[in-house]
Amino acid sequence: MLIRSKSLVNSTKGSKTLFPNNVKTLKQVEITPVFVEEMPDKIVQGEVYISKKYHTSRHLCLCGCENLVIMPLDDGRQWWQLVEKGEKVSFIGSVGNYSFLCKSHYIITNNVANFV
Numbered sequence: 001m002l003i004r005s006k007s008l009v010n011s012t013k014g015s016k017t018l019f020p021n022n023v024k025t026l027k028q029v030e031i032t033p034v035f036v037e038e039m040p041d042k043i044v045q046g047e048v049y050i051s052k053k054y055h056t057s058r059h060l061c062l063c064g065c066e067n068l069v070i071m072p073l074d075d076g077r078q079w080w081q082l083v084e085k086g087e088k089v090s091f092i093g094s095v096g097n098y099s100f101l102c103k104s105h106y107i108i109t110n111n112v113a114n115f116v
Ligand SMILES: [Zn+2]
Pocket: 061, 062, 063, 064, 065, 066, 067, 097, 100, 102, 103, 104
């Protein structure tokens, strides 16, 4: 199950930087990174599934609306870049779920989604 196709991507990649200090956070939601080879059928809210094999990541929108967010991974040029620091993960590139009703926009840094 190799997902690189643009049409399957719900999210819009926004800013390239990690969470900047000067942006006001609306709310913070903790996430749990789960490293997998194949994406599981059941995606649990609050868990971010990462497949290095297929360079992709999935989670349910962290606002709680349960829409599936698919984030392809690369070196950050076209898609999101995964940064691991021990047990903590960050994604370079914000997650903009503008196609969902919730219009959530957040940046995942050190296992915390900062809504902006
Ligand atoms: Zn949402």
